[in-house]
Amino acid sequence: MKTLFLSLTIILNFDCFCQVLEDNRDSKKYYIVTIGEQTWMAENLNATTFRNGDKIPLAENEGDWWTADEEGKPICSYFRFDKKNGVEYGKVHNWFAVNDPRGLAPEGWHVSTDQEWITLSLFLGGDDVVGEKLKSTEHWDWEGSGINTYGFSALPGGSYHMDGGFYYDLGIVGEYWTSTESSERLAFYRSMHNEDKFLRREDMYKSSGMAVRCVKDK
Numbered sequence: 001m002k003t004l005f006l007s008l009t010i011i012l013n014f015d016c017f018c019q020v021l022e023d024n025r026d027s028k029k030y031y032i033v034t035i036g037e038q039t040w041m042a043e044n045l046n047a048t049t050f051r052n053g054d055k056i057p058l059a060e061n062e063g064d065w066w067t068a069d070e071e072g073k074p075i076c077s078y079f080r081f082d083k084k085n086g087v088e089y090g091k092v093h094n095w096f097a098v099n100d101p102r103g104l105a106p107e108g109w110h111v112s113t114d115q116e117w118i119t120l121s122l123f124l125g126g127d128d129v130v131g132e133k134l135k136s137t138e139h140w141d142w143e144g145s146g147i148n149t150y151g152f153s154a155l156p157g158g159s160y161h162m163d164g165g166f167y168y169d170l171g172i173v174g175e176y177w178t179s180t181e182s183s184e185r186l187a188f189y190r191s192m193h194n195e196d197k198f199l200r201r202e203d204m205y206k207s208s209g210m211a212v213r214c215v216k217d218k
Contacts, residue, residue: 018031018151019032019033021041021109025048025049025051025053026048026049030042031043033150033151035124035152036123041213041215042151042152044089044157044211045090045091045093050102050104052103054102056074056075056076056097057073057074059075060081064077065160065209069207072096074097075096076091076094076097077091079157079158085157085170088155089158090157090211092158094209095206096206098111105212106214108217110179111177111178111215112179112212113180114179117199117201127198127199127200128197129197131196131200132147133147133150134154135153135154135174136154139155140156141171142194142195144195146192154176154192155174155211156168156170156192160210174191175189175210176211177189182203186205187203189201189203
């Protein structure tokens with residue numbers, strides 16, 4: 001097992017000091033930030049394999065999503081099935097990938113929980129204002145960008161919903177799964193919109209596709 005590579009780097013567009021995590025699975029590098037007592041990925045997950053080395057199934061069309069839903073199996077995709085979108089926005093995953101026992105997060109990390117988002121929000125002043133503090137300073141449409149207080153750099157990468165496909169376009173909404181179920185068919189997620197400062201807490205069908213942010217294990 002390779003050792004995780006961490007280095008301290010100045011990232012000008014983050015306006016803060018950020019570290020870099022190298023994911024042993026595919027050598028992808030992610031900026032990470034410490035906010036309060038938590039260390040978060042400052043980019044959306046874009047892994048190719050689970051922690052055990054098995055490939056994460058990649059949807060190439062709508063039919064692949066429907067099949068995964070019917071079978072209750074993990075799947076991910078690039079926004080509108082276009083790999084070019086993965087460079088900036090990473091992948092969207094269904095919740096079956098989030099909860100897969102093979103491990104979606106890098107070694108030493110885990111997919112953020114509902115409680116960890118609550119802790120993050122309280123540290124930054126509450127759901128009414130935290131969206132603006134988490135959103136990146138660019139990419140959000142209609143002057144909807146944030147102030148990116150700690151370099152979290154939330155992105156408006158859209159999402160996939162079974163009742164409407166890629167329902168929101170890039171620049172409008174960023175939606176993030178948590179690893180926490182709300183019922184047998186639903187799980188909690190967080191969303192930020194270009195039109196306000198809020199961080200929303202809602203639940204959605206596990207077959208939906210959303211971005212993922214990971215938190216470092218304690």
